[in-house]
Amino acid sequence: MSKIRRSMLFIPGNTPGMLQSADVFDADSIIIDLEDSVSVDEKDSARILLEQLLSKVQFTDVEVIVRMNPFESTDYEKDIEVLQSLDIDLILLPKAEQDSVSDLTKRLESFKYKTDVMILVETALGVEQVFDLLNTSVKVKGLMLGGEDLCVDLNCERTKTGEELLYARTRVVNAARALKKFVIDTPFTDTNDDIGLTNDTRFAKKIGFDGKASINPRQIETINKVFTPKEDEINDAKRVIEAKDQALKEGKGVFSLDGKMVDLPIIKRAERIMAVASKTGLLKEGEHNEN
Numbered sequence: 001m002s003k004i005r006r007s008m009l010f011i012p013g014n015t016p017g018m019l020q021s022a023d024v025f026d027a028d029s030i031i032i033d034l035e036d037s038v039s040v041d042e043k044d045s046a047r048i049l050l051e052q053l054l055s056k057v058q059f060t061d062v063e064v065i066v067r068m069n070p071f072e073s074t075d076y077e078k079d080i081e082v083l084q085s086l087d088i089d090l091i092l093l094p095k096a097e098q099d100s101v102s103d104l105t106k107r108l109e110s111f112k113y114k115t116d117v118m119i120l121v122e123t124a125l126g127v128e129q130v131f132d133l134l135n136t137s138v139k140v141k142g143l144m145l146g147g148e149d150l151c152v153d154l155n156c157e158r159t160k161t162g163e164e165l166l167y168a169r170t171r172v173v174n175a176a177r178a179l180k181k182f183v184i185d186t187p188f189t190d191t192n193d194d195i196g197l198t199n200d201t202r203f204a205k206k207i208g209f210d211g212k213a214s215i216n217p218r219q220i221e222t223i224n225k226v227f228t229p230k231e232d233e234i235n236d237a238k239r240v241i242e243a244k245d246q247a248l249k250e251g252k253g254v255f256s257l258d259g260k261m262v263d264l265p266i267i268k269r270a271e272r273i274m275a276v277a278s279k280t281g282l283l284k285e286g287e288h289n290e291n
C-alpha cells in the first residue's frame with residue numbers, strides 16, 4: 001500500500017527545539033531543511049545537528065525527508081556526504097532541473113543507496129521539464145511544487161489566491177499522474193490566515209494534488225482535514241462498491257444508484273476514496289480490500 005502524504009511539515013535544520021518534537025504535530029511527513037531556511041553560516045552546524053538527531057531519535061510514525069542544498073551550491077557535495085550515512089525516507093532536491101536530477105540519481109544508484117528522491121520543481125525550466133525529470137530514474141518517487149521560488153523566476157506576483165501558479169500546478173499534476181508518482185502542493189505562507197489556507201488546500205485537492213507542504217504546525221490540522229475523506233463521502237463510496245458487487249453478479253457493467261449513472265470511472269473514484277480512508281485509519285477491519 002503506498003504511503004499517505006497529506007501534509008509535509010518543513011522544519012529548519014538548525015532549530016534543535018523544533019526538531020526534537022518533530023513527530024508530535026500529526027504531519028504525515030517532516031522535511032528537515034538544509035536549504036533556504038538555514039543561513040549560509042549555519043549550514044555546517046545544521047548538518048551536524050541532523051546527524052546527531054537521527055542517531056538519537058527514531059521517528060517511527062512519520063516519514064523523514066531532508067531537503068538538501070541545490071546542485072550549483074558549494075553545500076551540495078557536503079550534503080551528499082552526510083546523507084549517504086543517514087537512514088531517511090526521501091531526499092528533497094530543490095531547484096530540480098535535468099542536470100541536477102540526473103547527477104543526484106546517478107550518484108545514489110552508484111552507491112546503491114536505498115533512499116529515494118522527491119524533486120522540488122520551482123523554476124520555469126523545471127516546470128517545462130517536469131515529465132522528463134520524474135522519468136529520469138525509478139529513484140524519483142514524486143514531486144513538490146515550490147511556488148515562492150517559481151514566482152521569483154517567473155517575475156510574477158505571488159498572491160494568496162494563486163492564479164499565477166495555475167499553469168505550473170496543472171502541469172505538474174498531469175506529469176505526476178501520467179507516471180504514477182506522488183505530487184505535493186506548495187506551502188501557504190501566511191500562518192495566521194486559516195481561511196486562506198483552507199481555500200488554497202481545497203483548490204490543490206480539487207485539481208489532483210495528493211497533499212500540501214506546510215511551514216508551521218498550526219497548518220497541519222487544516223491540511224489533513226481537507227485531504228481526508230468525509231464520513232458522507234466514505235458512506236457513498238461504500239454504497240457504490242456494494243452496488244457494483246451486486247451488479248457484477250447480475251452481469252451489468254453500468255447501473256443506476258439514487259438516479260445517478262455508475263460505471264467504471266465512478267467505481268474507481270469510490271475505490272480511491274476507500275483506499276485513502278483506509279490509510280487514514282477511518283475504516284474497520286475488512287471494510288476495504290485493496291487489490
Ligand SMILES: CC(=O)SCCNC(=O)CCNC(=O)[C@H](O)C(C)(C)COP(=O)(O)OP(=O)(O)OC[C@H]1O[C@@H](n2cnc3c(N)ncnc32)[C@H](O)[C@@H]1OP(=O)(O)O
Pocket residue numbers: 009010011012017018019022033036037148149187191215216217218
Ligand atoms: C519557501 C520555502 O522554502 S518554505 C520552506 C522553508 N521554510 C521553513 O522551513 C520555515 C518553517 N517555519 C518557521 O520557521 C516558523 O513557523 C515561521 C518563521 C514561519 C513562523 O515562526 P513563529 O511566528 O515563531 O511561529 P509560531 O509562533 O507559530 O510558533 C509556535 C511554536 O511552534 C513552533 N514551530 C513553528 N514553526 C515550526 C515548524 N516549522 N516546525 C516545528 N515547530 C515549529 C515554534 O518553535 C513555537 O514553539 P514553542 O511554542 O515551543 O516556542
Ligand SMILES: O=C([O-])CC(=O)C(=O)O
Pocket residue numbers: 120122144145146147148149150185186187213
Ligand atoms: O518547498 C517548497 O514548497 C517551498 C519552496 O521552496 C518554494 O516555494 O520556493
Ligand SMILES: [Mg+2]
Pocket residue numbers: 036094122146148149
Ligand atoms: Mg524554494
